[in-house]
Amino acid sequence: MSAVAAAAAPRRTALASFTGAGHLIRFMLRRDRIRIAVWTVLIALLYLGSLAPGGEYSVLDDDPEARAGRAATLSSPAMIAMGGPGYGLDDYRRGPAAANELILWVTIALAAMTILQVVRHTRSEEESGRSELMRAGVLGRHAPLAAVIVQVLLTNLIVAVGSTLALAGVGLDPVESAIMAFGIALGALVYGAVALVTSQLSESSGGALGMAFGVLGVTYVARVIGDIQEPHGSALSWLSPIAWVHQTRVFVDTRLWPLGIAVVVAFALLVLAAVLASHRDFGAGMVKVRSGRADASPLLSGPVALAWVRQRTALLWTALGLSAMWFATGTILTEVPNMLEAVGDNPLYDQLLEGSGDEMVRIFAAFIAAYSAFGAGAYAIVMMLRAKAEEDATRAALVLAKPVARLRWLLSGALVAAVGSLVVLFAGIWAMALGGYAAGLDSIGFGDFTGLALAYTPAVLVVLAFTLAVYAWAPRASGLAWALFGWMFLVLMFADMLDLPDWLRGLSPYWWVENTLSDPMPVSHTLGLLGVAVALVLVALVGFRRRDVHG
Amino acid sequence: MSDTNPAVEIAGLHKSFGSFKALDGLDLTVQHGQVAGFLGPNGAGKSTTIKVLLGLLRADAGTARLFGGDVWRDAVELHKRISYVPGDVNLWPNLSGGECIDYLTRLKPRGDKARRKARKAELLERFDLDPTKKARTYSKGNRQKVALVAAFLDESDLYIFDEPTSGLDPLMEAVFTEYAREAKAAGSSVLLSSHILSEVEKVCDTVTIIRAGVAVESGTLEELRHLTRSSVVATVGSDPSRLATLPAVNDLVTSQNGAGTRVAFDVDNNAVGEVMKTLTTLDVRGLTITPPSLEELFMRHYGDVIEPETEKEAS
Ligand SMILES: Nc1ncnc2c1ncn2[C@@H]1O[C@H](COP(=O)(O)OP(=O)(O)OP(=O)(O)O)[C@@H](O)[C@H]1O
Ligand SMILES: [Mg+2]
Numbered sequence A: 001m002s003a004v005a006a007a008a009a010p011r012r013t014a015l016a017s018f019t020g021a022g023h024l025i026r027f028m029l030r031r032d033r034i035r036i037a038v039w040t041v042l043i044a045l046l047y048l049g050s051l052a053p054g055g056e057y058s059v060l061d062d063d064p065e066a067r068a069g070r071a072a073t074l075s076s077p078a079m080i081a082m083g084g085p086g087y088g089l090d091d092y093r094r095g096p097a098a099a100n101e102l103i104l105w106v107t108i109a110l111a112a113m114t115i116l117q118v119v120r121h122t123r124s125e126e127e128s129g130r131s132e133l134m135r136a137g138v139l140g141r142h143a144p145l146a147a148v149i150v151q152v153l154l155t156n157l158i159v160a161v162g163s164t165l166a167l168a169g170v171g172l173d174p175v176e177s178a179i180m181a182f183g184i185a186l187g188a189l190v191y192g193a194v195a196l197v198t199s200q201l202s203e204s205s206g207g208a209l210g211m212a213f214g215v216l217g218v219t220y221v222a223r224v225i226g227d228i229q230e231p232h233g234s235a236l237s238w239l240s241p242i243a244w245v246h247q248t249r250v251f252v253d254t255r256l257w258p259l260g261i262a263v264v265v266a267f268a269l270l271v272l273a274a275v276l277a278s279h280r281d282f283g284a285g286m287v288k289v290r291s292g293r294a295d296a297s298p299l300l301s302g303p304v305a306l307a308w309v310r311q312r313t314a315l316l317w318t319a320l321g322l323s324a325m326w327f328a329t330g331t332i333l334t335e336v337p338n339m340l341e342a343v344g345d346n347p348l349y350d351q352l353l354e355g356s357g358d359e360m361v362r363i364f365a366a367f368i369a370a371y372s373a374f375g376a377g378a379y380a381i382v383m384m385l386r387a388k389a390e391e392d393a394t395r396a397a398l399v400l401a402k403p404v405a406r407l408r409w410l411l412s413g414a415l416v417a418a419v420g421s422l423v424v425l426f427a428g429i430w431a432m433a434l435g436g437y438a439a440g441l442d443s444i445g446f447g448d449f450t451g452l453a454l455a456y457t458p459a460v461l462v463v464l465a466f467t468l469a470v471y472a473w474a475p476r477a478s479g480l481a482w483a484l485f486g487w488m489f490l491v492l493m494f495a496d497m498l499d500l501p502d503w504l505r506g507l508s509p510y511w512w513v514e515n516t517l518s519d520p521m522p523v524s525h526t527l528g529l530l531g532v533a534v535a536l537v538l539v540a541l542v543g544f545r546r547r548d549v550h551g
Numbered sequence B: 001m002s003d004t005n006p007a008v009e010i011a012g013l014h015k016s017f018g019s020f021k022a023l024d025g026l027d028l029t030v031q032h033g034q035v036a037g038f039l040g041p042n043g044a045g046k047s048t049t050i051k052v053l054l055g056l057l058r059a060d061a062g063t064a065r066l067f068g069g070d071v072w073r074d075a076v077e078l079h080k081r082i083s084y085v086p087g088d089v090n091l092w093p094n095l096s097g098g099e100c101i102d103y104l105t106r107l108k109p110r111g112d113k114a115r116r117k118a119r120k121a122e123l124l125e126r127f128d129l130d131p132t133k134k135a136r137t138y139s140k141g142n143r144q145k146v147a148l149v150a151a152f153l154d155e156s157d158l159y160i161f162d163e164p165t166s167g168l169d170p171l172m173e174a175v176f177t178e179y180a181r182e183a184k185a186a187g188s189s190v191l192l193s194s195h196i197l198s199e200v201e202k203v204c205d206t207v208t209i210i211r212a213g214v215a216v217e218s219g220t221l222e223e224l225r226h227l228t229r230s231s232v233v234a235t236v237g238s239d240p241s242r243l244a245t246l247p248a249v250n251d252l253v254t255s256q257n258g259a260g261t262r263v264a265f266d267v268d269n270n271a272v273g274e275v276m277k278t279l280t281t282l283d284v285r286g287l288t289i290t291p292p293s294l295e296e297l298f299m300r301h302y303g304d305v306i307e308p309e310t311e312k313e314a315s
Helices: A003-008 A010-016 A021-051 A064-073 A077-082 A094-121 A123-128 A130-136 A143-169 A174-201 A205-229 A235-239 A241-246 A257-278 A303-330 A335-343 A347-353 A357-384 A386-392 A395-400 A406-438 A446-473 A479-498 A523-546 B046-053 B075-079 B097-106 B113-127 B140-153 B170-185 B197-203 B221-225 B240-245 B269-280 B294-314
Strands: B008-017 B020-030 B035-039 B061-066 B082-085 B158-162 B189-193 B206-211 B214-220 B229-236 B249-257 B260-268 B284-290
Touching: A021 A094, A021 A143, A077 A205, A077 A357, A094 A123, A094 A143, A094 A174, A094 A205, A094 A241, A123 A205, A143 A174, A143 A257, A174 A205, A174 A241, A174 A257, A205 A235, A205 A241, A205 A303, A205 A335, A235 A241, A241 A257, A303 A357, A303 A386, A303 A406, A335 A357, A357 A386, A357 A406, A357 A446, A357 A479, A386 A395, A386 A406, A395 A406, A406 A446, A406 A523, A446 A479, A446 A523, B008 B046, B020 B035, B020 B046, B020 B061, B020 B189, B020 B206, B035 B046, B035 B197, B046 B061, B046 B158, B046 B189, B082 B140, B097 B113, B097 B140, B113 B140, B113 B170, B140 B170, B158 B170, B170 B189, B170 B197, B189 B197, B214 B221, B229 B269, B240 B249, B240 B260, B240 B269, B260 B269, B269 B284
Parallel strands: B020 B214, B035 B189, B035 B206, B082 B158, B158 B189
Antiparallel strands: B008 B020, B008 B061, B206 B214, B229 B260, B229 B284, B249 B260
């Protein structure tokens, strides 16, 4: 375009950079309509199930003793980590309970949904080359960005309306219900904006997801530490978008301004994403790719070496990131007994915690260790499913056309994933120990922490072996591995609330792991878990020997 | 394994994906030391056949052997003697091209190191490939070159190529042809699936054409070539009417332009020389001869030979 024409039509070109956004939005909504419906229904069901008559919280309105009991439970550190900063504990009715205990989970769930949505529609599209096709059509430069923003806004709006209806429907104040539901949506949108930024930074969708979920994890831990440090949260809590929703004190003493922070931060992140987007090339990240070596190091020989080379950077960052989180969490271990004193001589509390501050610390430490084990489990699944990515990208075929036996190739991937996930497990639990020692913890020895990590080892291997078996038999069903992960999390968090029978809880390998800081792990459990892991590996080998490898 | 066995021996091969029959009783043989072209329209089952040969896909019925060994059961043993280049090479994005090559060749230890190193340098030079670039930054053609270099570095007994030059520029295609010939001269066998007929013509001794999972024609190139025609466009100064009398000239069109008379016609390939003799007497001022595209070959091939046969079968 000539300079004159360009100057004459600045408005037109600015608008033109959004051309086609409407089309894109319709297309995205079509692709996501089932997901959106499922999320909305699931979250509404969560509210209905817990707050409606017969649900976990239904007794709170009528029974003062139940209120006091539940409030006391919710002041323990482990419960603060799983709940909220404790507004409204002195008159803990359904509304305050919903705010204190459910905001966290719904925000995390919606944040995860939004992050996945953003990355799926931006970076993954670009990576796969699909959006190259679209952009070559009539589509402005900023249209994809604008479209995905509108898309996540709409999605969260739909979920928020559904949530408001559910909350008001069980008899809570409609205005407060709306504030809680829309506050959560705002919190989730902040994470969506984070994902939009990370999608510009990383040139792989895996990297973009990793960074965005890293931010979710760190801000979650900041909230946990902050809320445990001081009742109703310390300054640290305020670093977390989840806390901004909590701090509206909805259903207790409502104030709206904390949501203003969410709006401002989300907007700033959007601007940042837009600036980054217009400064990078299509398909590229912000980091320029450097050139590599002309000849491979002598160590790069064989599938194990390759799997290691492909994984070591991710392992380093995952282990470092998670360890830093667990280290920080470890530093509050010593504050747990102080909290106990602060609660004073509440008889309910004594009863609940069997009196010992030391035991409290052990329970809380084991609780963090369980989280760390979840980190390791997720790592195991992600890394094991890299085998599927290798197959889908036809790289597996390149290797299998060489004198490399199928089983060797498969087990190489499994071996490296296993070592990596155990590194994540041990590093996390040791980091928590070091955090504790740094803050003066002396009641739990390093050997005890190591023992706890060892106790989780066979369970983590079961998760890995299950993923391996699913991939080996039916790569298209590999989502089952995440279903198991989700189930394990459900069992950890909500087993009692949902009153699950033991056989259902037992489907989670982690359910069989004892808190070895308090009680020894039965040998039968260890052997049983190892047996299951070995059996699953054998099943995987049988399946992978006989199936077609595509690519 | 003795070398009296054919390099590739496929008989009555069946492979279905769900209810879809990708291979429906395919026969194909590549004799030791032979270069065999493997042609067929999109979706005919060429890549499927090759993946069965590589032991990636499991055949439903029929036999598939390499050097007399079972492609599924003896895969690892057989793979010590073969090289494979797919038509769409994907590499490990964070490795450099050189690392990818070394990794792939190290999976199959053969030959001494110094010799290999020298050969790698030579191949990189000939294919004009920068090995220090990260694989994610390679263009399509350069990814293809990485796989080709790794394959020719191996010095295998059998090379299996599935559209190996897709995305290569003509210069590089010529380099590929040269190495394929070199491999043949060294006594190796080659199975080359390709849509580029000129490439097949340059290197292949025999050709097999498959359609819908069955071999519809196989034989030496000469046998096939007589069925094909090239198109000729020339500008001549003299009267071209003599051309019309030649039996090998088909669909002659003449028109006047500034430089003289423009003639366009198709010529049976086995009679090109004879037609050229006549053409050169006509005061040629410009000349292009285009070999038939694969599609043209197919259309003629099927049109002339296959359809009457299928009609016979139907009646
Ligand atoms: N994994 C699969 N699942 C289902 N159908 C498949 C699968 N792989 C191949 N097919 C089908 O089998 C047929 C043969 O495919 P194949 O890739 O062998 O064709 P081709 O001859 O290599 O074609 P092209 O020239 O386009 O490369 C096609 O119709 C294809 O759609
Ligand atoms: Mg093909």
